[in-house]
Amino acid sequence: MYSEYHKTMQRLKASGLRLVETMGKIPFLNLLIYKESPKKDKFELLETKEDDSEDDVINEHKVVKEKYIYSDIKANLKRIREDFNIPQNSDVIIRELKICGYIDAFLVFINGLIDKKILNEVVLKNLMSGTRGMDYEEEDLVDAIAERIINVGIVKKHNLFDRIEDFITNGYCALFIDGYEKCLLLEMTAYEKRNIEKPENEKTIRGSKESFVEDLPTNISILRRLFRNKNFIVEYMKIGAENNIGCAIMYVKGITNPEILKELKKRINKVKSEAILNSGMLEQRIEDNKWMIFPQTLNTERPDRAVSLLMEGKALVMVEGSPCVNAVPITFFDLYHTSEDNNLKWQYGSFISIIRLLGVFMAVFLPGFYIALVLYSQEMISSELLASIAAAREGVPFPTIIELIIMELAFELIREASSRVPGSIGETLGIVGALILGQAAVQAGLVSPILIIVVAASGIANFVIPDYSLSLAIRISRFFFILMGYMAGFYGISIGMFIFFVIMCSVKSLGVPFLAPVAPKLRTSPDIILTKPIDKMNYRPDESNAVKKLKKE
Amino acid sequence: MNEGKVGNIEMICLIVNAIVCKAFFTSVAAVIQKVGTAGWYMTLISAAVSLAVFGLMYIMIRAYEGKNILEIYDEIVGKKAGRLLTLVSCMILFLSASITLREFTDATNVYLLHVSPPGYIVGMFIIAMIVVCFFGIEGLARTAKFFSYILLINFLIVMVLSIQHYQIYRLYPLLGYGLGNTVKNGIMRSSAYGEIILIGIFAKALNNTKDAGKIGLKCLILGGLFIAQILFSVIASFPYFTAAELADPLYIMVSLIEYGRFFQRVEVIFIFTWNLSTLIGLTAIFYGAVISYCHAFDIKDKRPIIISFAISIYAATLIIPSITIILDYVVPTLRDYGWVGFYSPIFIAIIIWFFFKRGKQTYAEKS
Numbered sequence: 001m002y003s004e005y006h007k008t009m010q011r012l013k014a015s016g017l018r019l020v021e022t023m024g025k026i027p028f029l030n031l032l033i034y035k036e037s038p039k040k041d042k043f044e045l046l047e048t049k050e051d052d053s054e055d056d057v058i059n060e061h062k063v064v065k066e067k068y069i070y071s072d073i074k075a076n077l078k079r080i081r082e083d084f085n086i087p088q089n090s091d092v093i094i095r096e097l098k099i100c101g102y103i104d105a106f107l108v109f110i111n112g113l114i115d116k117k118i119l120n121e122v123v124l125k126n127l128m129s130g131t132r133g134m135d136y137e138e139e140d141l142v143d144a145i146a147e148r149i150i151n152v153g154i155v156k157k158h159n160l161f162d163r164i165e166d167f168i169t170n171g172y173c174a175l176f177i178d179g180y181e182k183c184l185l186l187e188m189t190a191y192e193k194r195n196i197e198k199p200e201n202e203k204t205i206r207g208s209k210e211s212f213v214e215d216l217p218t219n220i221s222i223l224r225r226l227f228r229n230k231n232f233i234v235e236y237m238k239i240g241a242e243n244n245i246g247c248a249i250m251y252v253k254g255i256t257n258p259e260i261l262k263e264l265k266k267r268i269n270k271v272k273s274e275a276i277l278n279s280g281m282l283e284q285r286i287e288d289n290k291w292m293i294f295p296q297t298l299n300t301e302r303p304d305r306a307v308s309l310l311m312e313g314k315a316l317v318m319v320e321g322s323p324c325v326n327a328v329p330i331t332f333f334d335l336y337h338t339s340e341d342n343n344l345k346w347q348y349g350s351f352i353s354i355i356r357l358l359g360v361f362m363a364v365f366l367p368g369f370y371i372a373l374v375l376y377s378q379e380m381i382s383s384e385l386l387a388s389i390a391a392a393r394e395g396v397p398f399p400t401i402i403e404l405i406i407m408e409l410a411f412e413l414i415r416e417a418s419s420r421v422p423g424s425i426g427e428t429l430g431i432v433g434a435l436i437l438g439q440a441a442v443q444a445g446l447v448s449p450i451l452i453i454v455v456a457a458s459g460i461a462n463f464v465i466p467d468y469s470l471s472l473a474i475r476i477s478r479f480f481f482i483l484m485g486y487m488a489g490f491y492g493i494s495i496g497m498f499i500f501f502v503i504m505c506s507v508k509s510l511g512v513p514f515l516a517p518v519a520p521k522l523r524t525s526p527d528i529i530l531t532k533p534i535d536k537m538n539y540r541p542d543e544s545n546a547v548k549k550l551k552k553e
Numbered sequence: 554m555n556e557g558k559v560g561n562i563e564m565i566c567l568i569v570n571a572i573v574c575k576a577f578f579t580s581v582a583a584v585i586q587k588v589g590t591a592g593w594y595m596t597l598i599s600a601a602v603s604l605a606v607f608g609l610m611y612i613m614i615r616a617y618e619g620k621n622i623l624e625i626y627d628e629i630v631g632k633k634a635g636r637l638l639t640l641v642s643c644m645i646l647f648l649s650a651s652i653t654l655r656e657f658t659d660a661t662n663v664y665l666l667h668v669s670p671p672g673y674i675v676g677m678f679i680i681a682m683i684v685v686c687f688f689g690i691e692g693l694a695r696t697a698k699f700f701s702y703i704l705l706i707n708f709l710i711v712m713v714l715s716i717q718h719y720q721i722y723r724l725y726p727l728l729g730y731g732l733g734n735t736v737k738n739g740i741m742r743s744s745a746y747g748e749i750i751l752i753g754i755f756a757k758a759l760n761n762t763k764d765a766g767k768i769g770l771k772c773l774i775l776g777g778l779f780i781a782q783i784l785f786s787v788i789a790s791f792p793y794f795t796a797a798e799l800a801d802p803l804y805i806m807v808s809l810i811e812y813g814r815f816f817q818r819v820e821v822i823f824i825f826t827w828n829l830s831t832l833i834g835l836t837a838i839f840y841g842a843v844i845s846y847c848h849a850f851d852i853k854d855k856r857p858i859i860i861s862f863a864i865s866i867y868a869a870t871l872i873i874p875s876i877t878i879i880l881d882y883v884v885p886t887l888r889d890y891g892w893v894g895f896y897s898p899i900f901i902a903i904i905i906w907f908f909f910k911r912g913k914q915t916y917a918e919k920s
Contacts, residue, residue, distance in 0.1 A: 380820060488669065498696065499684050502684070505699065513695070520695060520698075
């Protein structure tokens with residue numbers, strides 16, 4: 001009797017456990033299952049003293065089996081052919097030659113990545129004719145060639161195949177010499193790149209008119225030119241397990257908090273992706289919370305903006321092939337300001353800032369407020385306005401929510417289409433879409449003119465948001481507020497606002513709260529919304545926890 | 554779940570919202586019914602009583618530095634009895650949240666969403682509470698602070714614009730239904746400030762638990778002033794016998810504001826003040842109840858509890874069939890006897906600590 005009871009209880013327990021396991025696999029029901037809270041690798045930016053890390057980030061990034069080169073040139077040649085898949089790989093060139101008249105050597109480089117003029121007129125010529133008569137038995141031939149024969153700017157020596165191959169893919173030319181276990185790497189990088197042009201997405205009236213390009217050294221040189229300071233540090237890293245693309249972390253030693261840099265390097269080192277093709281891909285992999293709608297890094301294509309961010313104590317990350325730089329940590333107010341704000345007198349800057357704030361509010365809330373007013377709280381509209389809204393809606397066959405959603409989607413379509421087609425056609429498309437389609441829709445009685453005004457006003461307001469990612473977040477949030485306004489009028493909108501702001505207050509960028517210095521309140525220069533005269537802005541933003549808080553010494 | 558840290562001002566904003574949000578609903582009329590025109594200062598007596606009880610709680614928080622009040626109960630009376638005291642706090646917070654939510658629902662139903670069923674209004678509110686509780690106390694407190702400045706401005710606008718209806722003679726007789734009655738009701742209704750115990754529950758989220766004292770003091774002063782101002786403006790705007798009959802006198806007062814054609818529709822401002830303050834306040838109370846429950850049963854993962862508590866609050870809010878029962882029985886009972894639930898754990902703990910633990914603690918510190 002007892003054993004039957006025992007067995008039944010065991011069966012029940014087992015089926016209960018199975019049920020809990022099944023529930024755990026279903027996303028929503030997963031929330032109902034008790035489990036110990038997971039230990040998250042969470043980063044908080046706390047007050048710390050300066051502790052500069054001198055880790056060699058390149059070495060710690062990639063731990064692979066490394067093999068030394070051979071003294072036998074044939075073995076080296078074979079290995080290089082294997083590693084670069086020659087002859088399938090037709091742009092990897094191996095040029096065999098003899099130096100000192102009879103010592104076998106070969107050069108390896110990638111066609112198109114090096115300067116052929118330097119190769120032919122300097123390197124080959126000097127190696128083949130300039131080495132004659134050298135007494136290679138009395139001195140180290142590799143050192144002698146590096147010091148006296150090859151007159152190119154940067155010459156490195158390496159004996160590891162992996163490192164040598166990395167340099168070759170980065171535009172270096174490798175020189176292997178028979179009998180020596182060292183390889184010379186000659187910097188002869190030269191490839192086609194875009195010229196520096198005007199910024200496309202962050203236009204200003206008075207600001208600088210140059211933007212970043214896709215070439216990392218060029219971008220760094222622009223920053224060096226604008227920020228001539230010996231404490232401006234550029235650290236190179238390799239990212240992308242397969243494409244091994246270059247990435248630079250830039251900061252100002254003595255201003256940027258070392259904890260930020262440690263955490264940033266840690267996150268970049270953790271990226272195990274096969275290929276990082278641009279800064280956007282890296283940005284998504286280093287942000288604090290991938291589920292948050294708001295951007296957690298600031299993306300700018302303007303060198304002057306990048307320099308001002310550096311001076312505020314932020315760290316910059318630049319990826320080879322991306323014409324922009326990402327700054328961390330950031331707050332909403334970094335995304336809200338433009339590089340022009342500090343270019344203008346404080347009165348003008350404050351005025352533009354207030355207009356922009358109004359624009360942000362209109363972009364988020366205007367359509368939601370409209371639908372809440374029209375559907376739920378008509379008594380709050382004055383009689384004349386109510387009459388004109390009613391008259392305008394007369395004959396419109398759709399309910400207000402459908403009308404609004406159609407118009408919002410149409411606006412988004414026009415906007416997306418105009419940004420994807422070539423410049424002049426895009427402008428025309430915008431005009432055709434906005435004016436002609438809107439006018440035709442009103443005349444056809446499909447939508448009311450007031451709704452066109454609401455959608456257009458919120459759309460225009462969206463354009464005042466300087467950051468593209470923030471602008472997208474606000475465009476999506478607008479639909480949320482339309483839905484909340486439709487579901488429960490102003491009650492729904494206040495619930496939406498509550499959730500929206502709690503999410504905003506919970507977002508962090510490299511441990512820094514998104515709404516700082518407002519929530520939480522921190523000491524900062526008075527340029528959150530209103531600006532003060534430039535000589536009153538003495539402090540760096542407190543949230544960046546810069547080593548030096550005071551701008552003036 | 555992210556617990557996070559909360560600044561002092563953020564905590565003050567959170568607790569003041571939890572205390573003041575009740576004044577937007579039926580409590581104002583109930584106070585006027587009880588004490589007549591003396592309501593505006595009666596609430597200050599309630600605040601003073603709550604301050605005294607809070608002082609007792611603060612003595613324990615100081616004695617057990619770095620611990621919240623629930624852990625202190627466990628230390629003083631042992632884990633099992635401490636669990637009981639914690640559950641009493643949990644229960645009263647749960648009741649307070651569900652009853653205030655019901656008041657809010659009925660007010661919203663009457664003035665804003667006339668045809669929506671109460672279950673729909675409560676459901677939306679509960680979903681917001683769940684989402685916010687998942688983000689933890691840090692996000693909630695920061696939002697409370699962020700909104701509090703805006704809410705304060707809205708509140709001041711409403712109060713200033715209502716001046717046109719104030720008639721000072723309506724404040725007379727100053728002693729209402731008698732000084733004794735006012736003092737008695739003031740003491741009994743100290744539960745209006747009972748949410749002050751949340752400071753003890755959230756104490757570990759503060760950067761320093763010793764700050765709890767000044768935070769509590771400021772919360773009670775601010776809460777008392779806000780509620781007194783609301784009562785004052787309502788009593789000055791309506792004859793007391795009319796105000797005592799209004800389910801939501803503050804909203805009626807706002808809807809009467811009229812400064813020319815365009816400034817006669819300011820209810821919308823008040824709706825946001827009312828909704829946001831209630832959302833912040835009730836979410837704080839709800840979160841306090843969840844924390845208490847999880848502490849009582851040593852539950853580390855709060856997420857399933859948040860959802861099940863939310864469903865329970867939904868049921869408890871809607872279980873009362875009509876607003877009349879709420880106005881006549883539920884709210885008066887909670888306000889008159891709520892202090893038992895809010896303060897009795899503190900009384901029990903402080904007595905035991907004083908007679909049995911304090912000496913030992915002092916001896917241990919000295920040795």
